[in-house]
Amino acid sequence: MSRALPDDDVRISPLRQRLGRLTGYWLALPGGLWLAIFFVIPMVYLLSLSLMTGDFINGFSQTFHVSTYWHTISLYHDQFVRSIIYAIIVTLLTIVLAYPMAYWIAMRGGRHKSTYLLIILLPFFVSFVIRTLQWQFILADNGFVLGTLKHLHLVGSDFHLLATPVAVICGLTYNYLPFMVLPLYVSIERLDPRLMEAANDLYASKLQALLRIVLPLTVPGIFAGVLMTFVPVASDFVNAQLLGGAKTTMIGNVIYTLYLTNNDYPAASALSFTLMGALLIGIFAYARALGTKDVMEAAAL
Incomplete structure (x- = not known):
């Protein structure tokens, strides 16, 4: 025989239900505020700045000058394309x-997996600029690499990197390699080893098992690694500044110069938004071609 609930419980129950539905929103509130303060508001300000006209001395005024986008793209399209090519x-x-x-x-790390991952991440304990500067010594004309090759007469005396x-691609690859290793490791480490055993039982070679089992199941890791690598590489400016020259300038160097040297804030803001828009379009196209739904489903398994 069921017992009737007291009147207080009947009145409180709908309130508890409403609070329960709002729990997720309350938990997301700190992160939402963080994004609003440090991402949304700066992006809105940057967009507004890109539509202004004026100069650093007389000040900038909002004129909704959209042609700044077309002007900067036509002026710096070579650096823009070069950045995308380098990133690819x-x-x-x-x-x-x-x-x-x-x-x-x-698969083979055993109990030393953490040690190997630490070795890969160890360079991150050193400044990004210092890690890039060391490539100047490695690739110098008389460094231990080219100097040795020239001494052995394997390359000409006028050869330089x-x-x-x-040089720029070497520096970028070295600096962003861990961003690809970590998501791939997580994706591969989650694989069930019995799948490889089943492939061997079905007389599949190791290469066939890798291409038909391991590679398709690690697509989520590849997807995450590409995003974590391509986006920062395309916007990088340190490697091109320290290792490159006039013919290797990337769009990040142009934005850096416009902001901090020329004080042309509208042009720099317009280039920043153009780069961000191009990267977002590329990411969405990549995700659609790869099958975002399939990737997310595979990642959830």
Whole structure:
């Protein structure tokens, strides 16, 4: 025989239900405020600044000058395209280098997995600028790499790497390689080893098992690694500044110069928004081509 609830419980129950539905929103409130203060508001201000006209001495005024976007794109399209090309090359190189590393650590690392991952992350304890400057010594004309090769007469005496695209790509690949290794390691480490055993039982070679089982199941890791690598590489300016020359300038160098040297804030803001828009379009196209729904479902397994 059921017992009737007291009147107080009947009145409080709907309130508890409403509070229960709002719990998720209350938990998301700190993160939402953080994003609003440090991302949304600066982005709105940056968009407003990109539509202004004027100069640093007389000040800037809001005129909704949209043509600034077309002017900056036409003026710096070479650097823009170069940044995208560098980002694609570096992303592909990091996949080629990181996948074997992540696979070996996940499958063969044993109890030393944490140690190997620490070794990969160890350079991050050093300043980004210092890590990039060391490549100046590595790739210097008389450094221990080129100096040795020239001494052995394997390359010509006038051969050099600094201030070339090769130097910039090497620096970018080195600095952003861990961003590809970590998501790949997590994706591979979650694989069920019985799948490889089943592939062996079905007479599949190790290469076939890798291409038909491991690679498709680690697509979420590749997806995350590409995002974490491509976006910061495309907007990087330190490597091109320290390792490159006039013919290797990236769009990040242009934005840096416009902001801090020329004080042309509207043009720099317009380029920043153009770069962000191009990256977002590229990410959405990449996600759609890869199948975002399939990637998310695979990541949830």
